[in-house]
Amino acid sequence: MEITFYKYQGTGNDFVMIDDRSQTFPVSKSLIASICHRRFGIGSDGLILLQNAEGYDFKMVYFNADGGEGSMCGNGGRCVARFASDLGLFSGMAKFIAVDGEHEATVSNEVIELKMTGVTDVQQYEDYDFINTGSPHYITYVDQVEDVDVVNIGSEIRYGSVYGPQGGTNANFVEVIEENHLSVRTYERGVEDETFSCGTGVTACALSASIRNGWSSPITVETIGGTLEVAFAQTAEGEFGDIILKGPAVRVFEGSLDIPSTPIL
Structure with a gap:
């Protein structure tokens, strides 16, 4: 089976996009993991299926790089909005449905503005905050974010005794640059690595x-x-409320992929 795929990235958070309005993509964890693999596949932080949904311009179905269906992805939401716009499914503003509910997106030449779900529960502790912005996020503040061992410390938090039994959490390390200006690095569950950017993490x-x-x-x-x-x-x-994540989303390339009868991974 041959499929056409598209590669998009939003501030370095990259995704394989598939137009699945026919709903013929053979979803399996091993297949998706093999497609996302950076050595044996296309390589990406996740895979997104664009599907039809009654009452909406489209539906976003997001899978992590490990092949499992994920929670909301903010940069993925911005990228799939760009993808849908490129496909001609809407012009200007779209309304779509994702795993965490309804979203709106406004598309211009330079940026995508994505309306995120509202946040009603902010858990604050002495050393960190915990906020769910469609995905769960642990947030801690550091003096020099470039010096943080994000992968090792982040994986400990992700699998730790507090959040590990609840399915794990993403871990964010934040440096305050100046008023209203932050620098953030994120360890993402499902990717099990640091990513170049995380939309729900930046929002949190x-x-x-x-x-x-x-x-x-x-x-x-x-x-x-x-x-x-x-x-x-x-x-x-x-x-x-009225949370808007704003930034670029860019089409990188497209191609075709032969799906093997037995996935690589």
């Missing part, structure tokens, strides 16, 4: 920093792969 870090520092919207966040911006509205009760 921006909300955490706004609480801890009294910052107003928007907040600029630097990642290894580039710059993102998070806008939001906060209620007196400490809840967040």
Whole structure:
């Protein structure tokens, strides 16, 4: 079976995109892991199926690089919006459905603005915060983020006694550059490595920093792969709504892939 695939990236967070409106893609964990493998496959942080959904411009189905279906991916949401726009499914603004509910996306030549789900529960501790922005995120602050051993420390947090039994968490390390300006590095579960950028992680870090520092919207966040911006509205009760993740999403290349009868991994 031969399929056409597309490669997109949003601040270095890269995804294999497949137009699956016919719903013929043979979903299996081993197959998806082999496609995402950076030595034996196309190579990506995840795979996204674009499908039809009644009442929406499209549906986003996201899989982590390990082949398992994942929670919400913010950069993936921005990339799939660009993909759908490139396919001509909408012009300007789209409404789509993902695993965490309904999203809206606005597409321009330079950037994608993605409306994230609201946040009603921010758990704050002395050394870290925990926020679910469609995916769970542990957030801790450091003096020099470039010096952090993200993979080893992040994997310990991801599998640790607090969050490991709950399915694990993503781990974010944050340096405050100046007012309303952060630098963030993220260990992502499902990829089991540091990624160049994590959209839901950047969003969680921006909300955490706004609480801890009294910052107003928007907040600029630097990642290894580039710059993102998070806008939001906060209620007196400490809840967040109208959360917008803004940044670039770029088509890298396209090709065809022969799906073997027995996946590589």
